[in-house]
Amino acid sequence: MSKHLKILEFVLSSLLRRKIKNLGIVAVFSFVVFILASILFLTHAFKTESLAILEGAPELIVHKIAGGRHDLTALRYGDEIAKIxxxxxxxxxYWGYYYDASTGANYTVMGATEAPRSTLELVRGSFIEAGQRGVCVLGEGVAEVRLAGVNGTVPIMGADGELYRFKVVGVFRDLSALLTNDLILVAPEDIREIFDMPPDVATDIVVQVFNPSEVANVAKKIKYRFPELRPITRTEILRTYETLFSWRSGLVILMFLGALVAFGILAWDKATGLSGEEKKEIGILKAIGWETSDILALKFWEGAVLSLVSFLAGLIAAYAHVFFFGASVFAPALKGWSVIFPDFRLLPYIDPYQIFVLIFLTVVPYIAATIVPSWKTAITDPDVVMRG
Amino acid sequence: MTKYRLFLGLLAVEMATLLCLYGLGAVRLSRRAPDIVVLQEMAAGLMLTDLAIWSEATYARHPSQADLFSPFQEYPSAIEHFPSGSILAPPFGMRSGGHE
Known part of the structure; x- marks a missing residue:
């Protein structure tokens, strides 16, 4: 043990002699770990939180497809489906999209009259009551961009060119931003009026299935009986979100491909050979009596010191970046063209497996890249090494 | 023989910081667990199928209902329709959230 501590002391002195170069390696290494860990933390947290929330999504929704596109669904389908x-x-x-020209934002307008008691606690003000018309509940993002609070008004241009003014009775709290940020809830009668929807159609139909294991069967029956309808099960929704976040993380990784390539070049440079000075150092150590195993221990500690310090620093920075600062570095990529974007505070779901993967992708190759060329030099005759 | 002590100290500080963050995260997770249940109930009660994260396009706002059958497919993993889509930045007015 004391031998390794002495070797460690020697390694640290040696590293400090080449301060600038090694600090550069630590900075690049930490940055690469920071980027990779941020992406992994962010996508895993997004995925876990969205999958947990969407467990509450309807188990089956059905909408009509006409000419390959989403179409309004006749209510008579609902009567037929109820017989299955x-x-x-x-x-x-009843829902649809509304582009607000004055802010450049897209909102989702939805018809709603009842909400569970727990949902009401997430609303500042009150909720739409049955039969109440001309009122709305806003998502936090809409309220912010429209500068509208409770008792304010929100104008919506209807399909007939008329301006409909809705009184804001409630605003969703930021806790629910992931679900409600761009929502405008109005009475179903109001949404039918502003979107000029005929009375016998809805945007889509939610189907409740008593036995969860029967959902796929019911969906199959609906598809068989009404080929023009498209059933979407909750399982499909959850699967979509799993793949969605994998894709988004792929995009962000692409953005930082340059940094990864730089790190690869750094590791490759180390792996393919030692500098003349380093070879000379190994030759002198061998000449004064160091064993090959001592040289390997020395190089192992050299790689371990640099990679462990950098890895931990990168990991800490990534944690703070994602879970305290809302992944602000990735904001442009994540936000895309969205004008309103939720100010989310993700929950710190961390998968230990991902941390092990990161270790095997960064620390292990780096230590290996430090040891292998040194081993080649250490087994050569010291005289030959020192003469170059 | 002081440098290795400093190094081991630095490593210990980093490990302790990481463990503290992990512990704080676990506390935050257990505190927020009831909120997730409330959000599940909200999704069920208001019949919501998607998260309100991206509102830039229909397939980004409602990925679960993205169009799979149209000639020009529209869903988040679809191949970009036009090469310009990967080069063009959003119009200025759209980025600033104001008029174009």
Whole structure:
């Protein structure tokens, strides 16, 4: 043990002699770990949180496809679907998109009259009551961009060119931003009026299935009986979100490909050979009696010191970046063209497996790249090494 | 023989910081667990199928209902329609959130 501590002391003195070069390596190494860890933390947290929340999504929704595109769904389909064994309540959903020219933002306008008690606690003000018209509940992002609070008004241009003014009765709290940020909830009658929807259609239909293991069967029956309808199950929704975040993380990784390539060149440079000075150092150590195993221990510690310090620093910075600062470095990539974007505070879901993967992708190759060329030099005759 | 002590100290500080962050994260997770249940109930009660993260396009706002059948496919993993899509920046007015 004391031998290794002495070697470690020697390694640190040797590293400090080449301060600038080694500090450069630590900075690049930490940055690469920071980027990779940030991406992994962010996507894993996003994925875990969204999958947990969307466990509450409807188990089956059905909408009509016309000419390969989403079309309004006739309510009569709901009556037919309700006759399928195992189907419970069948509810129409009224929703659509609204582009607000004054802010350049897109909102999702949705019809709603009832909400669970727990949801009401997430609303500042009140909720739309049954039969109440001309009122709305806003998502936090909409309220912010429209500068509208409770008792304010939000104008929406209807399909008939008329301006409909909605009184804001409630605003969702930021806790629910991941679900409600761009939402404008209005009464179903209001949404039908502003979007000029015929009375016998809805945007889509939510189907309740009593037995969760029957959902796929019911979806199959609907598809068989009504080929023009497209059923979407909750499992499909969750699967979509799993792949979605993998894709987004791929995009961000692409942005930082340059940094990864730089790190690769650094490791490759170390792996393919030692500098003349380093070879000379190994030759002198061998000449004064160091064993090959001592040289390997020396190089192992050299790689370990640099990679461990950098890895931990990068990991700490990535944690703070994602879970305290909302991944601000990636904001342009994540935000895309969205004008309103939730100010999310992700929950720190961390997968230890990902940390091990990071160690095997960065620390282990770096230590290996330090040891291998030194081993080649250490088994050569010291005289030959020193003469170059 | 002081440098290795300093190094081991630095390593210990880094490890302790990481463990503290992990511990704080675990506390935050357990505190926020009821919120996730509330959000699940909200998704169920308001019949919401998607997260309101990206509102730039229909397939980004509602990825679960993205169009799979149209000639020019629109869903987040679809190949970009036009090469310009990967080069063009959003119009100025759109970035600033104001008029174009």
């Amino acid at each position: 064994p195992g189907v419970g309540r069948v509810l129409p959903r």
